[in-house]
Amino acid sequence: MGTFSRPLNHTDVGILGPRSNSARKYSRGKSINLVFRRCSVGILSGAVASIALTASLRYGLWSLLLGISIGVAYSITAPPGRRAYADNLMAAGALGIPLWGLISVVAIPLLSRQMPEWSAEQMRQHFPALVGWVVYGALLGIIKQGMDDIAEHFFGADSPPETPAVSIKKRIVILGGGFAGMRTAECLERRLRGDFSTGITLVNETNALLFTPMLAEVAGSSLEPSHISTPLRTTLRRTEFIRGVVAEVDLGRRLVILRGDEATSGASARRHVPYDHLVFALGSTSNYLGMTNLEKFAFNFKTLLDAIRIRNRVIEMFERADRESDPNLRSALLTFVIAGGGFAGVEVAGALNDFAHGILADYPNLSSHDLNIILVHSRERILPELSESLATFAQEKMQSRGVSFRLSTRILDAHHGAVLLSDGKIQTRTLVWTAGSTPSPFLKSLPFEKDRRGALLVDGSLAVPGHPGLWAIGDCAAIIDAATGQPCPPTAQFALREAEVLADNILAQIRGRPSRTFHFNSLGALCVVGHQTACAELNVPFARRKTLRFSGLFAWLLWRGIYLAKLPGLERKIRVLMDWTIELFFPRDIVQTIDVS
């Protein structure tokens, strides 16, 4: 395709900063090998911070070596940013929690030939180590930042200043700004540092990445909705972001056509986005298997708006039930049915159960006997992704807290305030659907081969076969793992790794190098089942038993630590931490924010 010119504009200069000064400094800095510099910063900051580990773990030399190794890994993977003290303090401090879980609770007992235990008593014994790890992380973050600043002062910038070229020779367009799309853009930005001959554009229908693992907490009123969404414009530095809905792809002219904005420019004003490489990362939507009544009646559970609607619906039902004198009607209003016993269904059932019981105190006319949270699942047991013992634990725990289960039961239809099941009927005004999902319906318009779910078939390098320059990843792609020959599951964990391989392969193709195939070993799975309880199944490569299974408070702490560390952006991390802290001391918020009556 042709060459696209992009004039240097005011924003480019603003983002990249003054060129000449940093370029001069960088040329001085070139004399110091980059890896050596980051390793040195990591060794020094890890060594100083390991004082906290030595004090809490009691393994003197080992604590020092551990502290240094983690310091080096952190310094290499977290690129220096100028005076980002708070950012590093939070990120490395939060990292202390999963490190505590993996090293103090799991690895150290295993290395001492003991099985890890997570009884309340054991957890109490591990508590000083938790404090030690968090302090170590916080110290590591601050000291590393200080050393990065000192190194920059004496040796110049760590990485080459980004010098914008005026002529774009290749244009990579990414459709979808979820986990897969955003990580692809991030990886491309990193790998194209200093090379402006390739342009990156990301198109998404919302202007933020939704952190779906925390969506159930929004539905359960634990987290503020915007706190789990990261703005794409601010996170991506050199990628051109377009908020728009993809309406069509003109494969012949290599153009993406966006839906026109009728309100401002008329339906005909469709924007055309040219591409040389096009990435489909459009995710998935709820699938009602052709049951149109259900589609009209049920609440989806995929987007931020879905979670906001569900939260408001629960409050609306409480308000109506509070003034309802007919006990049958009151019971129907306070019956919440969740379809699907996978991760999303279990997490939302647990969150709604906590929420509903938590706000009962605000409704003096209602009692817990009026409440029904029912999970309907077509198979014999919930959480088929986890082992049977963990699924049984999850079910028993939830039952003891008031959730009922209708297993081996299908939802067939819904009407007149009732849900029809394969073995009966439930009077309810609220059904949340998590029982099926399907790759983005937009893919139907594309003349490519798909699997039976409708996901785009790709080859081992994540390319659409027979269509050079077209790629697909994430939930909308059917990907076979190159090493195991197994289909990759539609999870964020896989989408993120696929994006990294994809970014490499696109650049390899542009530069005429061979591409690599996709392989990833799942790290495991974590599922929150309600109040301070989770189930975890982790694949630990160094353990004799490859899979570690545990549940309860420790798994829940690990869940929070890992996902807080993974949530993009310091500001979001702080907001979520504050929400979690507020939740410890105050009742859940029952203010209605939208009308869902």
Ligand SMILES: Cc1cc2nc3c(=O)[nH]c(=O)nc-3n(C[C@H](O)[C@H](O)[C@H](O)COP(=O)(O)OP(=O)(O)OC[C@H]3O[C@@H](n4cnc5c(N)ncnc54)[C@H](O)[C@@H]3O)c2cc1C
């Ligand atoms: C409630 C819930 C909890 C989950 N928890 C976990 C978890 O704990 N761990 C885990 O690994 N996975 C989890 N997942 C799965 C995970 O969210 C998905 O696998 C992941 O989001 C897939 O990433 P993606 O980029 O392919 O799709 P998405 O993240 O869905 O992104 C697709 C993007 O494309 C946009 N888009 C779609 N159509 C168009 C269009 N026509 N024009 C413009 N933009 C469009 C969408 O708005 C969206 O932003 C969870 C999912 C849900 C729903």
